[in-house]
Amino acid sequence: MLRRHKTDTAPLLASVEKHIRLSDDEVAFFLSRLEEKTVSRRTLLAKEGEVCKHSIFVVDGALKSYTVDKQSNEHVISFALSGWWIADMYSLIHQKPGVLRIEALADSSLLLLSKQKQEELYERIPKFERFFRIITENALVASQQRIINNLTLTAEERYLTFTEKYPFVMECAPLHNIASYLGMTPEFLSKIRRRIAIRK
Amino acid sequence: MLRRHKTDTAPLLASVEKHIRLSDDEVAFFLSRLEEKTVSRRTLLAKEGEVCKHSIFVVDGALKSYTVDKQSNEHVISFALSGWWIADMYSLIHQKPGVLRIEALADSSLLLLSKQKQEELYERIPKFERFFRIITENALVASQQRIINNLTLTAEERYLTFTEKYPFVMECAPLHNIASYLGMTPEFLSKIRRRIAIRK
């Protein structure tokens, strides 16, 4: 078998074929649109102030996106583990300077789909409109659920919900990133953890 | 001209045709999928515990979606004014019991697209995949921006940002709904407003 990619494209194809059916030619065309990239921990994939050029699919490893405020506090907006997409959606869609940094939490192998190649993909294989519609819908549901949690739960409840829902993120992201994602300080998360430990 | 709908479909068609080009037949088919509904203030369009059956397009008027917690506090998740869509996306997509109530803030005229007819629409006119992909992308960007604001801004900054971005919501939603949407109590919003008024 001829492998155009050193990076393993199977996880991405599995995700695509869960939603749309592709011919071999279409698969080949799709794969030829992708750029592979392996990065080491701490590599920046996108930076605030720059236009975000790619959607990133994580084949293996872990990324996070975050903003840095004037007091240079990081605010983690999202995590992406194996099988997830990540991007600065605002910047990517409107092709305007973004507000997010995207950084590798661990050595990672990625597949990048540039905005331009994504548009070509829609032109050539309209079924991909469907795929990305569904992916985006799922992301929207998750985003709204997070808003609901932020509005209705206490810091401790948010932490417990997170550990149940995303145990794998717990394993690869430092606690202060998780605190930030959950909207609290690392010190307070530490207190919560002790509270929970003592209760048991 | 034969009017299938008493409700004015022009705003919705304008929004659709901003993103995809339709033939007259396709327009007719699309419109035939829609159900029109006029409701008075306080009418419930969806209720927690029930499966959400429709995407709702607001032609005229205003809706809100919200959850009610155990202490029977309302938490406003979203507003929808003329030209906006609203739904309990989780419930609609997965066809499982939802967590949101959707309620009219004012007498409103609506166009409803049922989950089933939406699927039929995708079958018959695949271009609609594109339309809803774009609509969903925009909703996701807005949702993520709200998360960023919640993580990085103070209550006062959130209020000021909101009044600038959504002046029309300010005009038709009661203040305690806006406080709830912004993640603060109505009493505190009131204090913020006084603070701002005094400063001027």
Next chain:
DNA sequence: ACGTTTTCTTAATCTAGTTCAAGATAATCA
């Protein structure tokens, strides 16, 4: 292997925002 940086925790102090209680005004509806 060792110095440096990152990660995580603890404790004291502080504050942004909540809770509770009450009153004023404006809408709503029979």
Next chain:
DNA sequence: TGATTATCTTGAACTAGATTAAGAAAACGT
């Protein structure tokens, strides 16, 4: 029109969570 209900505000007491400072342990780069 008059009673009722919703909206908005004010103030005092309170608390969930932030801030500041510091130390211990682990991970990392060279």
